[in-house]
Amino acid sequence: MLEEYDGRVRLVFKDRPLAMHTLARAAHEAARCAGAAGKYWAYHDRLFAAQPAFRRSDLLTYAAELGLDRDAFAKCVDERRFAADVERDIEQAQALGINSTPTFLINGRPVIGATSIEEFRSIIDRALQERR
Amino acid sequence: MGTATSYPRFVNRLSRCAARSPRVYYSWLGAVLAVLVLASSPSRALAQIELSWTPSMIKGPASAPVTIVEFSDYQ
Numbered sequence: 001m002l003e004e005y006d007g008r009v010r011l012v013f014k015d016r017p018l019a020m021h022t023l024a025r026a027a028h029e030a031a032r033c034a035g036a037a038g039k040y041w042a043y044h045d046r047l048f049a050a051q052p053a054f055r056r057s058d059l060l061t062y063a064a065e066l067g068l069d070r071d072a073f074a075k076c077v078d079e080r081r082f083a084a085d086v087e088r089d090i091e092q093a094q095a096l097g098i099n100s101t102p103t104f105l106i107n108g109r110p111v112i113g114a115t116s117i118e119e120f121r122s123i124i125d126r127a128l129q130e131r132r
Numbered sequence: 133m134g135t136a137t138s139y140p141r142f143v144n145r146l147s148r149c150a151a152r153s154p155r156v157y158y159s160w161l162g163a164v165l166a167v168l169v170l171a172s173s174p175s176r177a178l179a180q181i182e183l184s185w186t187p188s189m190i191k192g193p194a195s196a197p198v199t200i201v202e203f204s205d206y207q
Contacts, residue, residue, distance in 0.1 A: 007195075014202065
């Protein structure tokens with residue numbers, strides 16, 4: 001969809017692991033470890049494809065599949081190097097009243113829950129028109 | 133025995149209020165509730181929160197006229 005809009009849309013991903021998903025937080029922290037190694041989006045896609053297999057060994061395997069240094073990645077995950085960053089995203093979500101996922105803010109306008117591609121196009125087109 | 137006009141002004145006002153249809157009061161109550169709901173709605177909170185962004189978690193140019201912020205859970 002970003003390609004379709006060719007430079008007119010920017011996507012910002014924010015971590016919002018829900019408390020009931022016990023393995024999610026570790027996965028979000030691991031994704032940031034992958035990001036620090038330059039593979040955020042590849043790892044992000046891998047996690048969505050693999051959900052909910054997010055045990056430590058799974059997370060390390062996905063990193064290795066993407067060519068990341070397994071030991072360095074394991075160290076990052078075990079140290080919980082990005083725990084505070086994930087926590088900050090959660091706090092921001094909570095401050096916004098975002099308690100379900102996915103929730104999108106399109107130029108600040110909330111769109112809650114899974115939304116069809118057509119609906120998304122329509123909202124984005126409207127946002128683009130407003131910016132003209 | 134005096135007429136209504138001989139009572140103090142606030143008594144007359146109260147009796148006029150009592151004579152109005154309850155619908156008048158329901159509509160006022162509705163308006164007050166609407167204001168309270170709007171005041172506590174997420175859109176009001178959205179304007180007050182500054183979001184921090186991590187460069188590696190962004191796709192697309194900073195100049196893009198539309199920004200989609202996605203809060204999501206991998207699990």
